[in-house]
Amino acid sequence: MTKAFQPNTAVIRSAFAAVLLGVAVLSLSACNTVNGAGKDLSNAGTATGSAVSNTATDVQQKL
Numbered sequence: 001m002t003k004a005f006q007p008n009t010a011v012i013r014s015a016f017a018a019v020l021l022g023v024a025v026l027s028l029s030a031c032n033t034v035n036g037a038g039k040d041l042s043n044a045g046t047a048t049g050s051a052v053s054n055t056a057t058d059v060q061q062k063l
Helices: 009-062
Strands: none
16 A cells, blocks of 8 residues: 655645745835835925925016
8 A cells, every 4th residue: 555645744834934924024015115105205296296386486476
């Protein structure tokens, strides 16, 4: 008779833990990246709004 394949549970658990740790690290770094992108967009919007406001003020003063 042939012996049935029995997987090594310690290796499987270690691999599973490594995959979970990798997913957690990537998720946390993605949150940081999205947060930074949101701040960049917010700053760009503020700068654009200030430029438009300053231009409007200049035009009003010339009239």
